[in-house]
Amino acid sequence: MKNLKILISVCILIGISSFAFAEGAEHTTLAGSEFAYYFDHNYGYDQLGGFIPPDYSPVETPSIFSPAAGDFANTEPRSLGSGWGSVELQVFLKHRIKMPFLQGENGLVADNNVQFNFDLYVAPVAAYAKASATITPIAFLNFNAGAMLGSGWNAVIFNGVGNNVEGDIDETSFPGVVTELFGSSTFQFDLAALVPGEWNHVVTQINGKFNYSNFSTDEAMAGGAWQWLADSGENINGWEFKGTYFLGYQMPIVADTVGFLVETSQQIGAESQLSTMAGPDGDASTLADNGWGSDFVEVTFGPLVNFTFNEHNSLTVLAQFKTGMDYTNDTIFNQYYQNRVYEASFVKFNRIALAYTYKI
Numbered sequence: 001m002k003n004l005k006i007l008i009s010v011c012i013l014i015g016i017s018s019f020a021f022a023e024g025a026e027h028t029t030l031a032g033s034e035f036a037y038y039f040d041h042n043y044g045y046d047q048l049g050g051f052i053p054p055d056y057s058p059v060e061t062p063s064i065f066s067p068a069a070g071d072f073a074n075t076e077p078r079s080l081g082s083g084w085g086s087v088e089l090q091v092f093l094k095h096r097i098k099m100p101f102l103q104g105e106n107g108l109v110a111d112n113n114v115q116f117n118f119d120l121y122v123a124p125v126a127a128y129a130k131a132s133a134t135i136t137p138i139a140f141l142n143f144n145a146g147a148m149l150g151s152g153w154n155a156v157i158f159n160g161v162g163n164n165v166e167g168d169i170d171e172t173s174f175p176g177v178v179t180e181l182f183g184s185s186t187f188q189f190d191l192a193a194l195v196p197g198e199w200n201h202v203v204t205q206i207n208g209k210f211n212y213s214n215f216s217t218d219e220a221m222a223g224g225a226w227q228w229l230a231d232s233g234e235n236i237n238g239w240e241f242k243g244t245y246f247l248g249y250q251m252p253i254v255a256d257t258v259g260f261l262v263e264t265s266q267q268i269g270a271e272s273q274l275s276t277m278a279g280p281d282g283d284a285s286t287l288a289d290n291g292w293g294s295d296f297v298e299v300t301f302g303p304l305v306n307f308t309f310n311e312h313n314s315l316t317v318l319a320q321f322k323t324g325m326d327y328t329n330d331t332i333f334n335q336y337y338q339n340r341v342y343e344a345s346f347v348k349f350n351r352i353a354l355a356y357t358y359k360i
Contacts, residue, residue, distance in 0.1 A: 028096040032357040040085040041348050044326035049344030058083050061333045068339035072167035078333045090123040108139045125160030126152035148180040164225040164233035167335025176216035184209035201250035209242040238271035257306040266297040277342050293342035299323045312359045322350035
């Protein structure tokens with residue numbers, strides 16, 4: 001089964017790549033880098049939800065804390081916070097192939113097209129490739145489908161991919177392959193389409209995406225958690241729904257786009273019911289059933305500004321807040337997230353992100 005999922009992803013990547021040599025197509029190549037700094041915090045320790053500000057004083061495991069049986073905290077105590085935060089860096093190379101598709105004379109279909117997208121990302125501890133096709137059958141709507149394939153390695157204190165066994169992350173390099181299959185639709189609107197004018201571009205974009213993630217190790221295939229791109233190791237094979245919502249204003253100046261971006265992510269299907277937030281009576285408190293929050297909806301939000309310096313160079317800047325799960329004080333120091341108990345949600349100042357793009 002795991003080989004079949006990898007094969008499907010490879011076939012999609014190869015199939016979409018076959019359009020690279022299509023005649024009469026418009027080709028665009030982009031290169032760039034993405035950087036983010038994540039603020040440090042103490043995961044909402046000793047407070048019941050609400051806003052948690054950045055905090056650079058890690059909270060060490062109390063001597064009276066008793067870890068769950070089998071939890072890695074029995075070997076390696078957990079600290080809440082690193083004292084400096086964390087950083088993320090990756091470089092990318094993207095190629096776009098755009099071709100006319102079912103175009104007509106009406107303004108809503110005059111620019112109909114199909115676009116094939118090829119993305120290669122390299123981070124300090126991982127590399128992955130994406131291929132997808134985007135069909136625009138009408139001006140305000142498009143559909144996208146594709147696949148991703150990647151793997152990672154260990155470098156000093158950072159780990160790209162690995163099984164999360166009771167909070168102990170496997171640091172073996174290239175332990176398996178991470179694949180994703182995804183499909184999405186996007187509704188987009190520009191006020192200038194109704195009220196022409198270079199200062200009338202009030203834009204909105206709403207995207208809904210279904211994403212199936214799979215890690216090929218035996219442990220992950222059996223339902224175990226895993227780490228990807230040096231994250232917190234809370235990934236599970238299965239389906240997710242991701243939403244992206246943007247409202248902005250475009251202007252004919254260097255800072256050509258300003259707006260507000262909201263992103264959501266949640267497990268769906270059986271994975272969302274593994275250990276839910278609400279108790280049997282529907283109460284927000286889960287102390288009755290000790291759920292760790294498999295049905296939690298993660299929300300990231302904040303302002304966005306894009307600078308287009310010339311036809312080749314652009315820079316996007318984001319400042320983002322994010323929701324998280326506040327666990328009970330008597331379980332928060334467990335290394336394995338499934339050994340913790342959800343009691344509330346919090347909002348934190350998450351990161352400052354920069355994305356530079358060069359159009360070749």
